Amino acid sequence: MPTPEIAWRAIAPELALVGGGILTLLIDAFRPRVRRDVLAGLTLASVGLASWFTFDLHDKREVVMQGSLAVDGVALFAKMILLATCAMAVLISYHYLTRRRIHRGEYYPLILFATAGMTLLAAANDLLLVFLALEVLSLPLYVLAGFARRDDASQESAVKYFLLGAFSSAFLLYGIALMYGATNTTSISGISRIVGAAEPRLVFFAMAMLAIGFCFKVAAVPFHMWTPDVYQGAPTSVTGFMAAGTKAAGFAALLRVFLVSFGPLQWDWRPVLWIVAVLTMVVGSVVAITQTELKRLLAYSSIAHAGYVLVAVVSASNDGTAAALFYLLVYAFMTLGAFAMIIASAPGGHERLSLSDWQGIGQRHPLFAGVMTLFLLSLAGIPPTAGFMGKFFVFSAAVSSGETGLVVVGVLTSAIAAFFYLRVIVAMWLQEPEPGAMPLGPSPALVAGLSIAAVVTIALGVWPQGLIELARNAGIFTG
Amino acid sequence: MKQHLLSWTLWIPLGGAILMAFVPRDRVGLIRGWALLTTVGTLGTSLAVLAYFDKSQAGFQMVEHHQWIRAIGASYHIGVDGISLWLVVLTAFLWPVCVLASWNVTKNPKMFMGLLLALETAVLGVFLSLDLLLFYVFWEGMLVPMYFLIGYWGYERRVYAAVKFFLYTLLGGLLMLAGIVVLGFQAKHALGHISFDYKVISKLALSHDIQRWLFIAFFAAFAVKVPLFPLHTWLPDAHTEAPTAGSIVLAGVLLKLGGFGFLRYSLPLFPHAARAAVPYVVALALIGIVYGAIVCAMQKDLKRLIAYSSISHLGFVVLGIFVFTIQGLQGGTLQMVSHGLSTGALFLLVGFLYERRHTREIADFGGIAAVAPVYAGMFLIVALSSLGLPGLNGFVGEFLVILGAFVRNRTWAVIAATGVILAAVYLLWAYQRVFHGPIDIQENRAVRDLSFREGLAVVPLVAAIVLIGVWPKPFLERMEPSLQRVRARVVVGATAEPAAALRSTKAATQVGGR
Numbered sequence: 001m002p003t004p005e006i007a008w009r010a011i012a013p014e015l016a017l018v019g020g021g022i023l024t025l026l027i028d029a030f031r032p033r034v035r036r037d038v039l040a041g042l043t044l045a046s047v048g049l050a051s052w053f054t055f056d057l058h059d060k061r062e063v064v065m066q067g068s069l070a071v072d073g074v075a076l077f078a079k080m081i082l083l084a085t086c087a088m089a090v091l092i093s094y095h096y097l098t099r100r101r102i103h104r105g106e107y108y109p110l111i112l113f114a115t116a117g118m119t120l121l122a123a124a125n126d127l128l129l130v131f132l133a134l135e136v137l138s139l140p141l142y143v144l145a146g147f148a149r150r151d152d153a154s155q156e157s158a159v160k161y162f163l164l165g166a167f168s169s170a171f172l173l174y175g176i177a178l179m180y181g182a183t184n185t186t187s188i189s190g191i192s193r194i195v196g197a198a199e200p201r202l203v204f205f206a207m208a209m210l211a212i213g214f215c216f217k218v219a220a221v222p223f224h225m226w227t228p229d230v231y232q233g234a235p236t237s238v239t240g241f242m243a244a245g246t247k248a249a250g251f252a253a254l255l256r257v258f259l260v261s262f263g264p265l266q267w268d269w270r271p272v273l274w275i276v277a278v279l280t281m282v283v284g285s286v287v288a289i290t291q292t293e294l295k296r297l298l299a300y301s302s303i304a305h306a307g308y309v310l311v312a313v314v315s316a317s318n319d320g321t322a323a324a325l326f327y328l329l330v331y332a333f334m335t336l337g338a339f340a341m342i343i344a345s346a347p348g349g350h351e352r353l354s355l356s357d358w359q360g361i362g363q364r365h366p367l368f369a370g371v372m373t374l375f376l377l378s379l380a381g382i383p384p385t386a387g388f389m390g391k392f393f394v395f396s397a398a399v400s401s402g403e404t405g406l407v408v409v410g411v412l413t414s415a416i417a418a419f420f421y422l423r424v425i426v427a428m429w430l431q432e433p434e435p436g437a438m439p440l441g442p443s444p445a446l447v448a449g450l451s452i453a454a455v456v457t458i459a460l461g462v463w464p465q466g467l468i469e470l471a472r473n474a475g476i477f478t479g
Numbered sequence: 480m481k482q483h484l485l486s487w488t489l490w491i492p493l494g495g496a497i498l499m500a501f502v503p504r505d506r507v508g509l510i511r512g513w514a515l516l517t518t519v520g521t522l523g524t525s526l527a528v529l530a531y532f533d534k535s536q537a538g539f540q541m542v543e544h545h546q547w548i549r550a551i552g553a554s555y556h557i558g559v560d561g562i563s564l565w566l567v568v569l570t571a572f573l574w575p576v577c578v579l580a581s582w583n584v585t586k587n588p589k590m591f592m593g594l595l596l597a598l599e600t601a602v603l604g605v606f607l608s609l610d611l612l613l614f615y616v617f618w619e620g621m622l623v624p625m626y627f628l629i630g631y632w633g634y635e636r637r638v639y640a641a642v643k644f645f646l647y648t649l650l651g652g653l654l655m656l657a658g659i660v661v662l663g664f665q666a667k668h669a670l671g672h673i674s675f676d677y678k679v680i681s682k683l684a685l686s687h688d689i690q691r692w693l694f695i696a697f698f699a700a701f702a703v704k705v706p707l708f709p710l711h712t713w714l715p716d717a718h719t720e721a722p723t724a725g726s727i728v729l730a731g732v733l734l735k736l737g738g739f740g741f742l743r744y745s746l747p748l749f750p751h752a753a754r755a756a757v758p759y760v761v762a763l764a765l766i767g768i769v770y771g772a773i774v775c776a777m778q779k780d781l782k783r784l785i786a787y788s789s790i791s792h793l794g795f796v797v798l799g800i801f802v803f804t805i806q807g808l809q810g811g812t813l814q815m816v817s818h819g820l821s822t823g824a825l826f827l828l829v830g831f832l833y834e835r836r837h838t839r840e841i842a843d844f845g846g847i848a849a850v851a852p853v854y855a856g857m858f859l860i861v862a863l864s865s866l867g868l869p870g871l872n873g874f875v876g877e878f879l880v881i882l883g884a885f886v887r888n889r890t891w892a893v894i895a896a897t898g899v900i901l902a903a904v905y906l907l908w909a910y911q912r913v914f915h916g917p918i919d920i921q922e923n924r925a926v927r928d929l930s931f932r933e934g935l936a937v938v939p940l941v942a943a944i945v946l947i948g949v950w951p952k953p954f955l956e957r958m959e960p961s962l963q964r965v966r967a968r969v970v971v972g973a974t975a976e977p978a979a980a981l982r983s984t985k986a987a988t989q990v991g992g993r
Contacts, residue, residue, distance in 0.1 A: 363587075366587075366590065377623060382619055382620075382622065382623060382649075383615065383616040383619045383620055384616050384620060388616075388619070392612070392656070392660070393551070395656070395657065395660050396551060396660050396663065396664070396673070399657075399660045399661055399663075399664050400664055400667070400673075404657070404661060407657050407660065408654075408657055410657075411653035411654060411656060411657050412650075412653070414653055415646065415649050415650040415653050418645070418646065418649050419642075419646060422642060422645060422646075426630065426638055426641075426642065429627065429630065429631055430630045430631060430637070430638045430641070431638075464548055465546075465547070465548045465549055465550060468548060468550040468551070469549075469550050472550055
């Protein structure tokens with residue numbers, strides 16, 4: 001048996017991330033008193049290196065490592081989203097961790113390992129690698145969710161995330177095993193060639209198990225129950241990273257598995273995901289109305305946004321894939337921006353979490369409230385913001401695939417969703433502030449991260465042409 | 480300059496708003512001056528548009544076409560025709576008035592003026608866009624500044640009014656968005672590439688079934704804006720709670736977007752569905768005319784009274800558009816301009832009164848004419864124009880609408896005419912209670928007459944009111960060719976023949992001149 005050839009260039013981004021992770025881990029272990037900005041700098045450097053390697057692959061379209069790793073548009077586009085998410089997470093968390101007195105060195109390797117898992121998941125072309133990557137990304141996230149060790153909510157968040165995450169991994173693994181039983185392969189492109197002729201009961205059962213596993217990860221209804229509690233309890237910077245990153249990686253894998261492996265069976269799974277998409281949009285939007293805690297509100301909003309991406313998945317076309325990728329990019333920036341605003345909302349260890357804490361902040365700090373308003377309007381999908389363009393492309397893809405019904409549900413739930421984003425805006429601008437000082441907690445890194453997010457949110461709303469083109473070219477699977 | 484005239488008109492206000500961000504917050508005089516300068520500059524370019532406008536053409540003029548989002552066939556495509564021309568001029572005309580009316584805003588004037596200027600760009604964009612995606616971006620872009628104008632600077636129940644306004648408009652708008660996406664893909668089926676260009680889409684042959692659904696989707700957006708009964712409930716709250724400039728903008732321009740939408744999109748793009756919808760839409764318009772007028776008569780709050788009168792007057796606009804006769808279409812379009820002027824002026828004058836007495840209750844006034852004769856005179860002219868006195872602008876539009884309806888169906892015309900009678904009742908009665916009679920309340924003795932700045936805001940409006948009333952020909956003849964074209968699309972067998980066009984212009988001119 002010949003030694004498998006290793007495509008070093010294709011795995012260079014992951015190597016950079018993991019290498020950076022190991023380096024920061026070792027530095028932290030042997031020099032525990034090292035300045036944190038060294039670790040943060042190294043993390044950003046390895047993310048930069050990984051981005052360079054990813055960019056280096058931009059004209060490659062191939063399947064490497066014996067068919068288990070895809071180098072195609074979807075993988076590369078998703079990787080760029082994930083690397084940007086990671087860099088943003090580092091920027092927004094630096095001072096936050098110090099303020100909450102949880103600035104321990106292992107934060108940086110954990111984030112890097114999680115990112116490596118996410119990028120692998122986005123490129124995995126073999127169900128076994130899908131599972132492996134999912135575990136690589138999940139394990140650091142379980143730890144990160146409980147990073148505030150002395151905070152009960154953070155503990156609760158970590159335990160819930162771990163238990164339900166393990167549960168969903170089991171579903172996924174069971175589905176992979178059944179699929180192997182039915183088709184005798186775990187290769188995603190291999191399955192697509194055999195799946196039509198395989199034993200249908202086994203295949204459908206496997207498909208259902210895989211769908212459940214992925215729906216857990218991307219927080220689709222009815223497997224969304226963990227989201228509000230986990231998002232609320234985890235340190236805010238971790239929540240932002242989780243919301244943007246897990247969703248992007250999870251959807252990239254979901255798209256690959258369902259569009260490539262189960263492409264021949266799309267008439268069987270599309271109706272099921274149709275229902276899941278409708279439920280996700282409706283439940284996410286309606287339940288969010290009653291929330292008075294900002295992180296919970298954004299958690300339900302993330303559920304509703306998962307619904308919109310599912311609309312693009314159900315479209316089951318190259319346009320749909322492109323729309324999903326574009327949406328995930330837009331969502332990453334606007335949701336990280338919103339979480340970063342929560343971080344910036346107060347100095348000291350405790351942020352403004354309750355809606356009433358935000359009352360009248362616009363009168364004291366108009367610029368701050370203005371930026372938050374931008375992110376909220378983008379999340380609500382009001383033009384000319386990136387959120388609107390994202391929704392527009394998703395709806396276009398759905399109409400093009402004949403899913404006009406989904407679009408109608410989508411626009412109606414968007415109107416419902418606008419109501420709760422508006423509640424925050426009302427609190428900020430239209431209600432009187434409580435007497436007393438209202439200090440904010442900005443820091444240079446945080447301001448840098450926020451500026452990037454704000455600029456992207458406006459720029460992609462006004463001039464999305466370049467990235468649409470990129471997503472269009474990326475929306476094709478190889479293998 | 481000439482080939483980019485529309486772009487200048489469109490972007491000057493937003494440019495002014497962006498530059499406003501660099502003015503220090505406490506330089507209030509500079510802020511006001513800058514806002515006034517920007518709006519007057521926009522008025523100047525819009526008058527240049529008017530001067531260059533070729534009144535013999537039915538199509539779009541001064542067109543600019545650039546690529547925007549190539550991947551989905553959306554472009555920056557703007558142009559003006561006889562339907563949008565006067566609405567653009569009206570918008571540019573009302574904005575300096577709004578700035579003058581808001582001279583005394585003390586609560587964060589920088590943000591107020593900035594939002595007001597941004598709103599002007601959004602409104603002008605809706606009128607000028609010839610690309611459906613661009614149109615939608617401007618349409619929704621209006622929401623945010625208007626929402627803040629009502630919610631931040633409004634009166635007691637402002638938050639409720641602002642949220643209600645936002646959600647009503649957004650829901651209607653989102654349904655339209657679904658319709659726009661479907662239209663884009665209809666273009667793809669027909670031509671092989673997706674397009675949102677108005678000229679491309681207006682050439683599509685849509686099946687009757689698709690037309691019906693799309694008509695409903697677009698109708699949702701426009702009917703909320705007009706507003707048609709029973710979707711009108713946001714209007715009294717929003718108008719009453721908004722600050723004076725907000726009310727002028729809402730009544731003067733934003734309500735016109737509904738009527739404009741019918742003329743630009745619903746009728747030419749979905750003619751079959753529009754024909755089928757006539758009985759229902761006309762019924763709603765007639766209910767609006769009569770219901771609005773009756774509710775008006777019972778109002779105790781002056782601003783609320785004017786708000787309800789808008790429902791009645793806009794009913795005329797919709798009636799005129801949906802009878803599909805050229806008189807009706809002309810009357811409806813002119814009525815939009817007239818209503819913008821007279822209701823804008825009414826809100827302006829009530830705003831001045833509120834600044835003096837801090838109340839809008841009719842019962843709190845009485846005998847004002849004795850202490851503020853010029854103010855009372857202006858109010859009388861504007862009220863008479865609003866109730867349709869011949870020789871003033873309101874008459875021309877409403878008369879043409881009733882005439883147009885009469886040709887189509889006499890019952891409709893009779894019901895609509897009752898709206899005119901009721902308008903006389905509620906407006907004159909309100910005028911009498913506010914301005915005549917003895918001065919019972921001591922504070923009313925101290926009411927000042929109009930100041931120079933206030934006069935500067937009112938006089939142009941009154942001048943325009945009289946001008947349209949005595950000489951409507953230049954207004955009607957510029958809108959006629961474009962309206963004929965709309966009519967030719969929606970009425971089977973109708974042709975836009977020039978001779979007929981000339982005749983009806985003459986008739987309309989005679990009517991107005993009498």
